[in-house]
Amino acid sequence: EAGVTQSPTHLIKTRGQQATLRCSPISGHTSVYWYQQALGLGLQFLLWYDEGEERNRGNFPPRFSGRQFPNYSSELNVNALELEDSALYLCASSFVRGYTFGSGTRLTVV
């Protein structure tokens, strides 16, 4: 069984540009969670999608957005990139009693 897959592995963008990160959950999982891990910080909750709907979002500005497709894969979009958006972005899909994480996308804003 394939795990949670994320692409790309690394992404370098210029300040002000937009970044799109992709995630495919484990087959059969309908929920996708996005987390940000900035350098030296823990995992900060970004967004939760379930059955195509945004169910909850963390304390992030509106330029962080996303969507979930009918096949339950998801995109995270970050507009008007700022230097402090440089971080590891992790996607997880849920089973009862916990998450399974992907390996993440390392976004670097220069």
Next chain:
Amino acid sequence: DQQVKQNSPSLSVQEGRISILNCDYTNSMFDYFLWYKKYPAEGPTFLISISSIKDKNEDGRFTVFLNKSAKHLSLHIVPSQPGDSAVYFCAASRDNYGQNFVFGPGTRLSVLP
């Protein structure tokens, strides 16, 4: 306001000895707790969980203890092995359906040979 705290950013332990990683939380509504391990360039992987109806859960070398009155949990690794060197995250939730976990900042464990 950090609801889940891991006050030790790093911990070094000799191989074969016990590693104790601590986690404190402030929200008394949390009733389900997880520990994750993360290696560099990989996503966190689930280690062990505990619900508030228990005070101890054991899985091989890993044991999690929960003290609800103190809002404190700890992860014990016995014996510690060099492959245990990783960042350990504590996470808490108000429910046990895998939703809306709050993560601590992590503790970097180094097991020295």
